[in-house]
Amino acid sequence: MTLLAATDTGSSAGPLLVFALVLAIGYAVACLIWPFRGCRRCEGTGRMLSPTGRAWRLCTHCSGTGAKLRLGRRIYNHLTRTHGRGHGTRKPR
Numbered sequence: 001m002t003l004l005a006a007t008d009t010g011s012s013a014g015p016l017l018v019f020a021l022v023l024a025i026g027y028a029v030a031c032l033i034w035p036f037r038g039c040r041r042c043e044g045t046g047r048m049l050s051p052t053g054r055a056w057r058l059c060t061h062c063s064g065t066g067a068k069l070r071l072g073r074r075i076y077n078h079l080t081r082t083h084g085r086g087h088g089t090r091k092p093r
């Protein structure tokens, strides 16, 4: 009976790994479809209000767009640019 319990705990890592993989793939697909998230500093408005509330300026965090690239999309862009740089800068001798 104890042997059976030991095999049960060993096999429980499989479904957890599959669940993590499904989450990662879902996040990657979401980053492809929705690459931007709202800026947290200006709450997606692109404006920063003065303490009086009567004057405003553009948000410096998002340059007034109100949108920021999501972390997964930023990693994807970095990887594709790194890959492209390796092929693009090579010159024939």
Ligand SMILES: [Zn+2]
Residues within 6 Å of the ligand: 039, 040, 041, 042, 043, 044, 045, 046, 047, 059, 060, 061, 062, 063, 064, 066, 067
């Ligand atoms: Zn902002």
